[in-house]
Amino acid sequence: MATENVVFASVMEALLPPDVRQKLSPEAKKRIRDIGVDLDKPFDPAYPGSVWADVVKMLGPERYPKLSEHDAQLQLGQDFMNRYAGTLVASALFALLRVIGPRRAMHRLARNFKSGGSDIDVVVKELTPTQFEVRFERILVPASHYLGMMLAASRLSGAVDVRGKMLSSDASTCTLDIRWGPRAPDEGAMAS
Numbered sequence: 001m002a003t004e005n006v007v008f009a010s011v012m013e014a015l016l017p018p019d020v021r022q023k024l025s026p027e028a029k030k031r032i033r034d035i036g037v038d039l040d041k042p043f044d045p046a047y048p049g050s051v052w053a054d055v056v057k058m059l060g061p062e063r064y065p066k067l068s069e070h071d072a073q074l075q076l077g078q079d080f081m082n083r084y085a086g087t088l089v090a091s092a093l094f095a096l097l098r099v100i101g102p103r104r105a106m107h108r109l110a111r112n113f114k115s116g117g118s119d120i121d122v123v124v125k126e127l128t129p130t131q132f133e134v135r136f137e138r139i140l141v142p143a144s145h146y147l148g149m150m151l152a153a154s155r156l157s158g159a160v161d162v163r164g165k166m167l168s169s170d171a172s173t174c175t176l177d178i179r180w181g182p183r184a185p186d187e188g189a190m191a192s
Contacts, residue, residue, distance in 0.1 A: 077145040
């Protein structure tokens with residue numbers, strides 16, 4: 001029997017930091033409260049994944065109304081990951097990822113997603129030392145959000161000239177091609 005996916009408060013803090021909350025319209029704040037997140041109180045320790053997903057889906061067009069849904073979620077995913085890397089929970093993780101480098105960071109991806117409470121299955125296939133196929137299974141939000149997160153996470157782990165594209169997606173899975181330029185930093189001083 002499958003359990004409900006949960007996300008921890010640090011994920012909500014990165015998705016809805018104070019500067020974002022201040023810019024939300026009263027209507028958007030009400031919609032988020034109706035979804036199950038009261039922005040006038042401290043975040044709960046954890047939320048059902050469905051609550052997080054509903055907030056992500058409504059936040060893309062709210063934050064980026066001039067972009068297509070795909071591009072809004074792509075940008076929201078990048079913004080989220082950049083802020084998540086600065087949270088107390090994730091800052092140590094991203095410091096480690098910068099030391100070990102983007103290639104080894106990709107091999108740790110499934111474990112890294114668990115740090116936010118995610119129960120999403122992640123399958124990583126190395127095609128070359130600078131190109132990976134990443135498959136997310138049991139996704140909860142638009143696939144372009146995952147693409148945005150992966151682009152930002154690759155940069156945060158030290159990759160340069162990061163590029164990505166959607167290889168396939170449906171309601172429950174997405175497969176991404178993530179690659180970076182040859183000038184990526186050395187894979188770090190730690191042994192494999």
